[in-house]
Amino acid sequence: MKSNLTLRVLAIIGITLTVSFAVMGGVCLNLMYGSSLNQQKSNSRQLVSAVKHDILRQMVKGDLKDISGYLSEIKANSNVTDIRIFNSEAIEWSKNSKNEVVATALAAGEPMEFTSEADGKHLLTLALPLVNEEQCKGCHDAKNRFNGALLMTTSLDKERNALFRMMATISGVGAFFFLVILLVLFFFIRKNVVSPIKAICRHVEIIADGDLTTTIESSRSDEIGLLSQDINKMSAGLRTMFSGISAGAHTITSAADYFQGISQAMTGSAERSAVKCQGVAAATEEMSVSMATVAAAMHQATANINMVAAATEEMTSTIDDVARSSGTARTISSQAVERTGRVSEQVIALGKAAREIDKVTETIAAISAQTNLLALNATIEAARAGAAGKGFTVVASEIKELAKQTAAATEGIRERIENIQISTGETVEEIGAIAEIIHEVNEIIATTAVAIDEQSAVARDIASNISQAAYGMKEVNQNVAQTSGVAGSIAEEVSEVNNSVKEISANSSQVLSNAEDLIKLSDHLQRLADQYKLS
Amino acid sequence: MQEIDDLEDIPLAVTFSIGSTLLGISTLHIQEIIKVPDITEVPRASSFVLGILNLRGRIVTVFDLGTRLALGSCRKSDESRIIIVDDGSETVGLLVDQVADVIPIHQEAVQPTPANLNSLQGNFFENVYRSSDGLVGLLELDAILNYE
Numbered sequence A: 001m002k003s004n005l006t007l008r009v010l011a012i013i014g015i016t017l018t019v020s021f022a023v024m025g026g027v028c029l030n031l032m033y034g035s036s037l038n039q040q041k042s043n044s045r046q047l048v049s050a051v052k053h054d055i056l057r058q059m060v061k062g063d064l065k066d067i068s069g070y071l072s073e074i075k076a077n078s079n080v081t082d083i084r085i086f087n088s089e090a091i092e093w094s095k096n097s098k099n100e101v102v103a104t105a106l107a108a109g110e111p112m113e114f115t116s117e118a119d120g121k122h123l124l125t126l127a128l129p130l131v132n133e134e135q136c137k138g139c140h141d142a143k144n145r146f147n148g149a150l151l152m153t154t155s156l157d158k159e160r161n162a163l164f165r166m167m168a169t170i171s172g173v174g175a176f177f178f179l180v181i182l183l184v185l186f187f188f189i190r191k192n193v194v195s196p197i198k199a200i201c202r203h204v205e206i207i208a209d210g211d212l213t214t215t216i217e218s219s220r221s222d223e224i225g226l227l228s229q230d231i232n233k234m235s236a237g238l239r240t241m242f243s244g245i246s247a248g249a250h251t252i253t254s255a256a257d258y259f260q261g262i263s264q265a266m267t268g269s270a271e272r273s274a275v276k277c278q279g280v281a282a283a284t285e286e287m288s289v290s291m292a293t294v295a296a297a298m299h300q301a302t303a304n305i306n307m308v309a310a311a312t313e314e315m316t317s318t319i320d321d322v323a324r325s326s327g328t329a330r331t332i333s334s335q336a337v338e339r340t341g342r343v344s345e346q347v348i349a350l351g352k353a354a355r356e357i358d359k360v361t362e363t364i365a366a367i368s369a370q371t372n373l374l375a376l377n378a379t380i381e382a383a384r385a386g387a388a389g390k391g392f393t394v395v396a397s398e399i400k401e402l403a404k405q406t407a408a409a410t411e412g413i414r415e416r417i418e419n420i421q422i423s424t425g426e427t428v429e430e431i432g433a434i435a436e437i438i439h440e441v442n443e444i445i446a447t448t449a450v451a452i453d454e455q456s457a458v459a460r461d462i463a464s465n466i467s468q469a470a471y472g473m474k475e476v477n478q479n480v481a482q483t484s485g486v487a488g489s490i491a492e493e494v495s496e497v498n499n500s501v502k503e504i505s506a507n508s509s510q511v512l513s514n515a516e517d518l519i520k521l522s523d524h525l526q527r528l529a530d531q532y533k534l535s
Numbered sequence B: 001m002q003e004i005d006d007l008e009d010i011p012l013a014v015t016f017s018i019g020s021t022l023l024g025i026s027t028l029h030i031q032e033i034i035k036v037p038d039i040t041e042v043p044r045a046s047s048f049v050l051g052i053l054n055l056r057g058r059i060v061t062v063f064d065l066g067t068r069l070a071l072g073s074c075r076k077s078d079e080s081r082i083i084i085v086d087d088g089s090e091t092v093g094l095l096v097d098q099v100a101d102v103i104p105i106h107q108e109a110v111q112p113t114p115a116n117l118n119s120l121q122g123n124f125f126e127n128v129y130r131s132s133d134g135l136v137g138l139l140e141l142d143a144i145l146n147y148e
Helices: A002-061 A066-077 A100-108 A157-208 A223-530 B002-007 B115-121 B141-145
Strands: A080-087 A112-118 A121-131 A146-155 B012-018 B021-026 B030-035 B049-055 B058-064 B081-086 B091-096 B098-104 B110-112 B125-131 B134-139
Touching: A002 A066, A002 A080, A002 A112, A002 A121, A002 A146, A002 A157, A066 A080, A100 A112, A100 A121, A100 A146, A121 A157, A157 A223, A223 B012, A223 B030, A223 B098, B012 B081, B012 B091, B012 B134, B049 B091, B081 B098, B134 B141
Parallel strands: B021 B134, B058 B091
Antiparallel strands: A080 A146, A112 A121, A121 A146, B012 B021, B012 B098, B030 B081, B049 B058, B081 B091, B110 B125, B125 B134
């Protein structure tokens, strides 16, 4: 296990390092090789340029025979393995073979380079077309763009060998340091990673065996230290948890016992509830019937109230009429009082007038008495006169009769006036009595008017109260209708409650069996918790 | 005219009442009848003398005829009258309660005063006359006027 982990870590590191060294080496070599190849190409171009220049000079001199010697000299003094001259038809000078590479370069009109390998040697070949310049046109045809080409081949082996030597040296040194690093890493990992993990593993095995009392001693602050602390925390947590589970199992056992009791009680209660529900259902039905009766009675009451309201309104208007009439009666009786007073005054005036007439009759009576006396004296005087006074005696007798009649008539007038006066006095008294009666009537009417006003106000209040009562009755009607509907709902609800009670009964049986299961479970939990050492 | 003719020979009498008694005096002695004027009392006179009055310049003695006839004193009222009489020697006024009438005295209706009445009351009544209104005692004027 331990060695496996260590080896695996080392293998990963080794593979990583090897691959990275190899890639770096390959890239370095390739870059270096490319660099030297470019150097070579550059040298070759300079060289071929110089050769071209020399050849051109020699051609201008007309010294063409020395060109072969010059080429041989170049071959001998440098790493140029081969250098040849071609004409514009890509046919080698002094030979009759055509070169395809040179032909291609002439057709393209620019220099061409390529590498090749022959007989284990790495070669760089350069084809350079020779431009037909002004100085050349003295000898060569001016129409041609190129007068010929140079083909030069150089060896690359020297640079390749230097590269391979450098690569071998770097590889050897790298392998040595690689091994040293692996060894150092091995010891480092074994001390700092594997040993602490092994200690933690041992501790976890102890925990797995059921001992939760131990702790790991570690003062490190890295991930392994944190892991040790976390395991300690986990151990403490598990300790707490199992203590809790143990206690919980006890609680669950007692709770399950309690549940058992409760569910049995609940079953009994549910049965009693079912009985009561049936009672409630019957009562609700009776209530529904009663509500229907109440609704009918309320309907009747509403109709009655409406009739009463109408009657009260009529009564109010009637009372208003009576109030107006009583006001009119009051005015009329007041007028009657006034008129009675006036009549009384007139009757008193009549009495006075009668009394004045009495004085007149007294005067008349006095006159008649005087006349009578005069007639008597005349009679006496006539009698004394004898025969001569006879006629006068008759006249005196007539006058005396007249006086008598006057006196009788005056007496009659006087009696009548007395009667008038008596009647007048009685009339005045009667009128006074009438005036008093009318006054009383007036007061009674005034009192009645006030009472009727009050009654009118009261009747109005009654009317408004009755209209409010009618409105209230309407609301009561609605409420009764709602209550009736609610009673129906209650009946439905009660039947639902009955179903619910049955469900409760079934569920409490289920709870009973679940409580038994729970007791079994808590016993199991207790046994499990007892397997762990907690203190 | 028949009545006037009848009057020719028939004497007349003035009838009057004192209290409820109807009395009469012949018109031959009567001067006039007057209303009761102011009467001046006379001291130390007889009980039936009321006093004196001035009748148009003449002094007339006034008797209470009721008292004089012992019928109770006459009370002065609107009905009261004074009958002025003259017997030839003197003029006297007689106060009566009420003057009734002047009636003719028919001789067939005149009856003498009952004798017992004369003896008891003195000779005041001349005779009794039956009128339509009842019995009228006709007075003897001299007896009334003469006194000691």
